[in-house]
Amino acid sequence: MSLFDDLAGPAREALDRFLADPSRALVATDFDGTISPLVDDPEAAGADPRAVAGLAALAEAGAHVAIITGRPVHTAVRLGRFGEHPALKRLVVLGQYGVERWDAATGQFDLPEDPPAVREFAVKLPQLLADAGWPDLHVEDKGRAVGVHTRRASDPAAAMEAIRGPVAELAELLGLRLEPGHNILEVRARGVDKGDALRALVAENAAETVVFCGDDLGDLPAFEAVRSLRSAETGGEPGVAGFSVAVAADADHPVVEKADLVVPDVPAVADLFTALAAKVSE
Ligand SMILES: [Mg+2]
Structure with a gap:
């Protein structure tokens, strides 16, 4: 059985479109609880090495890759050690729900003033x-x-x-x-959420396919953005294809019903990235 068997309808079409041209795809993910296991001390968190390797494999397959987190971008880049991965040279990390930014390509941080x-x-x-x-x-x-x-x-x-x-x-x-x-x-x-951040990245990269993974309520606007992007039509052209992935061990968590695919934990996200990258070269 494939990890992607549960994708149906427009989400299934998004997978096909992703595989047809990964260079026009954006894979964006939350950090804590999605590619970084939840721990009692937020400072003790770190990215799952297999999830990072999976993200790197997707980048090597040509996809744009990004992390969108509620954490300050400095913290996420430090805890995730994203500057150390040679295959993540084009990674973009957005912190504070998209207000702050770090580009792996330049190593530059963009940090607006606090409200x-x-x-x-x-x-x-x-x-x-x-x-x-x-x-x-x-x-x-x-x-x-x-x-x-x-x-x-x-x-x-x-x-x-x-x-x-x-x-x-x-x-x-x-x-x-x-x-x-x-x-x-x-x-x-107010005025900034992961949905806005995801839409901006899709536009910036002229992505035709988008995948977003998240595990908590703050990720719901991004799930919603995936849904509305793919149903939008501009100038007679179909919208941006996409599917969302919820990480939830509990079937009652609100993210479950909003996502196209549900995986139980961080290692399963790593499996998904790896499988998606492998499918590209099939
Ligand atoms: Mg999270």
């Missing part, structure tokens, strides 16, 4: 967490976004329950966007 409302949120957050009874939660300040992690709390569910309302209220007050994830509440400036 003032996010800075104000970061200043007010410690008091808010103290008032909610959870002053010791791990806060990850990414500059353009602030993440509150409950994974390491004594009772993660109770901590999430206690802080969700107040965090949402403060975010709303400051005109910021709340992005809930697994054991994390992330607050960031």
Whole structure:
């Protein structure tokens, strides 16, 4: 049985189009939980070497490759060690949901200034967490976004329950966007999501096929972008073909029903990249 047997309809056509001309394809993936196994300490994360090798094989087959993450781009490039891979010379890493960028080709980072409302949120957050009874939660300040992690709390569910309302209220007050994830509440400036980031990369590369892999709620706008890109018609031409891949061990996770293909874990993403690259040379 092939990994791609579950692809049907337009997603199946996208696979065929990908294989027909990988040089007009873009493969983009989330980092944490997709090509990097989830760990308790976000600083201890690293890219799965087989997933990186699979991505490199796709790049060698001619595809454009990119990583789109909520992490600051500096952090993702450092943890993923993406500068060290000779086959990933054209890799683009977008951080903070597409606001920040790193190009492997030049080694250049492009980092816009942090929005003032996010800075104000970061200043007010410690008091808010103290008032909610959870002053010791791990806060990850990414500059353009602030993440509150409950994974390491004594009772993660109770901590999430206690802080969700107040965090949402403060975010709303400051005109910021709340992005809930697994054991994390992330607050960031509005107007940028992984869907916008993916569309921009598709346009930049004039891609005719797009594949996006992700595992969490922040990836849903990119799944949606894949769907709307392939149904869009411009000037009588068919849209950008594509399929999305959800990484989920739990069949009830919201990403499952939005994706064209579901794989259980990071090693399965590595298998998928490797199999896709192998299919190109079949
Ligand atoms: Mg993720």
